[in-house]
Amino acid sequence: MEQEAEDVPVVYLHEIKRQYTQGTETLTILNGAKLALWAGQSVALVAPSGAGKSTLLHIAGLLETPDDGEVYIGGAPTSQLSDIERTLIRRTDIGFVYQSHRLLPEFSALENVMLPQMIRGLKRAETVKRATEILAYLGLGDRIKHRPAELSGGEQQRVAIARAVANAPRVLFADEPTGNLDPHTADHVFGAMMQLVKATRVAMLIVTHNMELAGRMDRRVSLEEGQVVELD
Numbered sequence: 483m484e485q486e487a488e489d490v491p492v493v494y495l496h497e498i499k500r501q502y503t504q505g506t507e508t509l510t511i512l513n514g515a516k517l518a519l520w521a522g523q524s525v526a527l528v529a530p531s532g533a534g535k536s537t538l539l540h541i542a543g544l545l546e547t548p549d550d551g552e553v554y555i556g557g558a559p560t561s562q563l564s565d566i567e568r569t570l571i572r573r574t575d576i577g578f579v580y581q582s583h584r585l586l587p588e589f590s591a592l593e594n595v596m597l598p599q600m601i602r603g604l605k606r607a608e609t610v611k612r613a614t615e616i617l618a619y620l621g622l623g624d625r626i627k628h629r630p631a632e633l634s635g636g637e638q639q640r641v642a643i644a645r646a647v648a649n650a651p652r653v654l655f656a657d658e659p660t661g662n663l664d665p666h667t668a669d670h671v672f673g674a675m676m677q678l679v680k681a682t683r684v685a686m687l688i689v690t691h692n693m694e695l696a697g698r699m700d701r702r703v704s705l706e707e708g709q710v711v712e713l714d
């Protein structure tokens with residue numbers, strides 16, 4: 483990761499608007515949402531079902547385009563970029579972790595973590611080295627040859643986190659990453675994510691319904707009537 487001025491947010495959502503049209507009805511989900519995500523800061527997004535959390539994550543992660551407003555990554559606007567340019571930014575700057583791990587079942591933990599780096603065109607030896615290091619950092623040094631089915635739920639989720647940070651992204655988005663885990667395992671996985679934020683200075687936005695975990699993050703925000711509100 484290149485060192486850059488930290489007076490610019492890693493991600494800045496400016497006046498984001500998103501509507502869905504269903505038949506004759508128009509649903510306004512985001513209505514001028516603004517949010518800045520900073521390097522080295524973890525932010526919990528806590529809001530009721532249907533409030534637009536996943537929509538916000540997908541727009542901020544350049545998976546969806548807003549109807550209006552601008553997504554800035556590292557200070558640069560993204561709305562005029564081509565699909566290829568957006569894909570490249572997603573590969574290098576953005577990581578995603580979902581509620582279910584979505585690992586490839588026929589590949590080992592190591593190979594799953596190597597894949598995003600290989601897609602990016604890094605040399606195999608380099609990807610093996612980096613993937614091994616990240617897995618060891620997340621406490622999986624003795625599990626790298628295991629396939630997902632041979633790992634526990636918490637281990638699978640840590641592999642998914644390793645895969646998401648394999649390319650040293652500037653921002654990590656996680657949609658209920660511990661939602662499928664028992665409280666003890668959730669605590670462990672969550673702890674690993676918090677460590678990563680401080681160790682790598684990645685910016686992190688985590689959707690969670692768990693107020694205890696949200697309370698351990700740097701900042702808490704919600705969505706009300708399509709706008710982001712600070713909870714602290």
Ligand SMILES: Nc1ncnc2c1ncn2[C@@H]1O[C@H](COP(=O)(O)OP(=O)(O)OP(=O)(O)O)[C@@H](O)[C@H]1O
Binds near residue numbers: 503531533535537
């Ligand atoms: N493709 C779509 N077409 C129409 N409506 C949609 C579409 N995607 C989402 N919605 C609606 O937009 C609203 C927000 O959805 P979103 O998935 O962002 O909510 P959420 O806050 O993540 O909810 P949850 O906590 O239940 O996952 C919902 O009411 C949903 O029905």
